[in-house]
Amino acid sequence: MNCEEIKIIIPSYIKHTATDQDISKVEEHLCICDSCRQHLAQLMNKPSAIPMPQKETLPEIPMKKDTNILEYVMLGIGVVVLLFVVFLLIKG
Numbered sequence: 001m002n003c004e005e006i007k008i009i010i011p012s013y014i015k016h017t018a019t020d021q022d023i024s025k026v027e028e029h030l031c032i033c034d035s036c037r038q039h040l041a042q043l044m045n046k047p048s049a050i051p052m053p054q055k056e057t058l059p060e061i062p063m064k065k066d067t068n069i070l071e072y073v074m075l076g077i078g079v080v081v082l083l084f085v086v087f088l089l090i091k092g
């Protein structure tokens with residue numbers, strides 16, 4: 001993470017819209033970088049200086065994927081077929 005990348009994240013960091021990953025990146029970087037600490041302080045004192053995102057994007061809600069269910073169904077069918085084959089073999 002370099003200063004340019006951190007400065008891009010800082011506005012969303014201030015507005016608490018950054019991801020947990022980004023927040024920890026920013027905080028790690030602030031520990032070692034005076035320049036970005038000052039940049040953050042400036043933005044905090046002048047909230048109007050925070051560039052507004054052009055479009056608000058809602059965080060994606062994780063959905064249960066149909067593919068997972070399909071995988072379980074396929075696995076179930078596989079097990080049934082296997083048991084059927086074993087049954088036939090045992091029966092002779």
Ligand SMILES: [Zn+2]
Nearest residue numbers: 003033035036
């Ligand atoms: Zn920096």
